[in-house]
Amino acid sequence: MKINFFFRNPKIGHSIHRVFRTLIVEISKSEKVQTHNVPNQGSMPLDVIINNIYSYKKRDKQAINHVTGHIHDVLMALQNTKTVLTIHDLVFLDNVKNPIKRFYKWLFWLKIPIKIADEVVCISNQTKESILKKMKTDKLTVIYNAIDPKFEQVLKPFNSAKPIVLHIGTGWNKNLDRTILALEGIPCHLRIIGKLNDNQLKLLNNHKIDFSNQYNLTDENIMVEYIKCDIVNFPSEYEGFGMPVIEGHKTGRVVVTSKIEPIIEVSANAVAYVDPSNIESIRLAYLKVIEDTDYRNSLIDLGIENAKRFSVETIAKQYLDLYQKLSEK
Missing domain, CATH: 3.40.50.2000 (Glycogen Phosphorylase B;)
Known part of the structure; x- marks a missing residue:
């Protein structure tokens, strides 16, 4: 054939x-x-x-x-x-x-x-x-x-003092603006993958977000980003699937994402759900996964199991x- x-x-x-x-x-x-x-x-x-x-x-x-x-x-x-x-x-x-x-x-x-x-x-x-x-x-x-079989679980101590929040994508649906507003005042480093526009840069600076940015990464570079991070951030407003959720699960990272379809279908409740239109909902999810070790670890365990479906x-x-x-x- x-x-x-x-x-x-x-x-x-x-x-x-x-x-x-x-x-x-x-x-x-x-x-x-x-x-x-x-x-x-x-x-x-x-x-x-x-x-x-x-x-x-x-x-x-x-x-x-x-x-x-x-x-x-x-x-x-x-x-x-x-x-x-x-x-x-x-x-x-x-x-x-x-x-x-x-x-x-x-x-x-x-x-x-x-x-x-x-x-x-x-x-x-x-x-x-x-x-x-x-x-x-x-x-x-x-x-x-x-999911690419090159993704694999990599153990990493969670940095609760200043977690690295990995945000993949800067397009209209990736909800970066609300992410920035939700993270204001939370000690963390926001790692953004994707080209930033002038308005996004202004918002990051105005709200004093500690961030770094890179784009045009290879698949291998993206895998490294998952390994280095503490939280995978994916509060999208629209998705056809939501691969970063599964990639986060396979790597063994806690995922914060939107309670919308098809992400609900893909994530199988192994994530911290947020209302992507509500800044306070997103902010509370960050605080919960940072401060509640048992909750965070339970989501990671569920995510590792969920990734097997893909x-x-x-x-x-x-x-x-x-x-x-x-x-x-």
Whole structure:
């Protein structure tokens, strides 16, 4: 069996590549694998045309052609082949206010791709339910993201006097502004991964937060950040999955995160939940995990157990079973 993976242009972001790179290593132990990155970054008509021409040339009628996410529209070039589409979230619809653009994306990123695909994978039940609210289909299967097996538990004494709070991501949904306000006056070091804008820098300085910042890290560098930290901070307002929760669990760190789906589904109550819209809720969670050793340790133990659900062996087997079923059709 051969699997032909199609990825978005890497310049858009590496998160999907990162998740599937872990899977591809495992899948390639038993199957033939080939990967392709589409040439254009955008989603306007010209980009769609160019990416579809590229995908048409790279398609393989003897293989399972798997579109890994974001470039859903290239399914149009893969008709009459065996196809799998992974949908990570519906942010491409949820964030669009212009009704014309919204219809365009609904049609070319959701309706048509799902109609063409033989199998559609959702990375959470939240994503599955969101799709079903927008269209009827019986093609949806939930398969979680896998955690890189390089992540492993590393014991570290918790620094209750001045914990390192690791915050990954500076985008609109990562809730850095409320994090800064919630940490004001709490002795800690805020370690921020992601490029800061001028407003975020001003907020950090105005509220006298002890912080450091870095971006464009390698996967190995990010693993080191988890090892060095005391608290993984992830009070997001919107997520398709929430991989930092699982990475924190696998490393053996206490996680503070939002009580929203799909994070509730992914975290399995092994975290300190917060209301991401409430600064006081976030602040109280920090104080609880810093001051209450038994509570903190219980969450860490639960998290280590929870991470086992997302092992690459488990997730790869689910994809392989799906490919096998499709190949036999």
